Amino acid sequence: MIYTVTLNPAIDLVIVTKKLEPRVVNRTESSELQPNGKGVNVSFILKKLGIESVATGIGGGFTLDYITAGLEQKKIQTNFFKVDEPSRVNVFTNVLDQDTEYKEVNPGPKIGQKPQEQFLAYLTATLKEDDVVVVSGSFSSGIKPAILTKIAQISHDQRAKLVIDSSYLEVMDTLPYHPFLIKPNDAELASFFKFKGKLTKAKTVELAERLVEAGCSNVLVSLGAQGAALVNRNQVLFANAPKIKVVNSACAGDTMLGTFIAFLEKKKPVEEALKVAVAAGSDTASRVGLTDFELDVLLTQVMIKEGKR
Template sequence: MIYTITLNPAIDLVIVTKKLEPKVVNRTESFELQPNGKGVNVSFILKKLGIKSVATGIGGGFTLDYVTNGLAAKGIKTKFLKVNGLTRVNVFTNVIDQNTEYKEVNPGPEISKEVQQQFLAYFEETLTEEDLVVISGSFAQGIEPSYLVQIARIVAAKKAKLVIDSSYLAVVDTLPYHPFLLKPNETELASFYHYKGEMTSAKTVELAQKLVQAGCQNVLVSLGARGAALINEKEVLFANAPKIKVVNSACAGDTMLGTFLAFIEKGQSISEALKVAVAAGSDTASRTGLTDFKLDKLLPQITVKEGMK
């Protein structure tokens, strides 16, 4: 079974408006409410591709109910611990005449140490060596980045696979537990090694290979409008991104990760998984919701090649 962990779930309010002016009533073109959180999105993508998962995490209030109800409506099992306080609502506003997007992201509820231990206990009781755990995104208030290491330790002890998509520097501290895959973007990859120079292709490969040498099995690097790269002990693969008009970039990385994992789960090659993952992530970025996987116009634009030169 695949378990996705979202420790700061959200409802995303996605707004499209022709203009955005101060101190006046701005009438919008459209809006959409979406159950969200990075792990939540991975579960949605896995479901679209016929892969079962259990969406887990910690949240609170009627806003968490909206998230869990949205997952259940798609036939996805959930196991969220509920606390006092509200799961957050984030706002993403696409302003047409500015050709830009505004992102307003709120903090989540305060999570006690007791609840954190209850969540870890759930995984200690549940995981088997056949399972894969995906932990994605930021944490709610009260949860320290070192919580990543506690989860990694449990997953390793159970001989399960671990996937991490997080910007916390504590990601590096999980490497002794040999995560199956890390999914940083270029900025996150640089921060892991406190590198402040230009992220050239050569530097991206160098830093990703350092993660591999330190224990990570695969590194999937999101390169934004340039595409993505997959680096492991045996190969360096690069897939260019197709040309799109960006509408909402909030869930593109989650789509890419979920698609990549689904294709690997189905036994497809890493090269094919990377190609479809980039196409799906790009398609999500071009719309207000997640991709519908009608990728016929995007896939021919993408080439997977060895190396990043």
């Protein structure tokens, strides 16, 4: 089983408006509420591709009820540990006359120790060999990034595969527990090593290889408009991104990760997994909601090339 972990779930309010002016009423063209959180999105993508998962984590209030209802409507299992304070609502505003997007992301509720202990105990009791644990996104206030190490240790002890998509520097502390995959973007990869120079393709490979040498099996680097790179002990692969008009970039990385995991679960070649993952992530970025996986046009634009070690 795949367990997606979201420790700061959200409802995303996605707005499209012709203009955005201060101190006046701005009438919008459209809006949509979406159950969200990075792990939640991974569960949605897995389901679209026929892969079952359990969405778990910690959240609260009527907003968490909305999020879990959205998951369960798609027949995705949920097991969130609930607090009283509501989970956050984020706002993403696409302004047409500016051809730009504004992202307003809230911190989330304060989480005490008891629900954290309950969540960790659940993982310890539930995980089995070859299960996959996907930890994605930021954590609510009160959850220290060091929880990543605890999750890594539990996953290692239970012989489950750990996947991490998070910007915290504590990601580095999980390497002794041999995570299966880490998915940083280019800025996060640089920050892991306190690198402040230009992140060329060669430097991207060098830093990703350092993660592999330290214990990570696979490193999937999101390069934004440049596509993505995959580095492991056997190969270096680059995929270019197709040309799109960005509408809402909030869920593109989650789509890429969920698609990549799904194709590996289906035992597809890693080159195919990377190609479809990049196309799907780009398709999500070009629309308000998640991709519908009608990717024929985008797939013709994505090329996989081997990189140099």
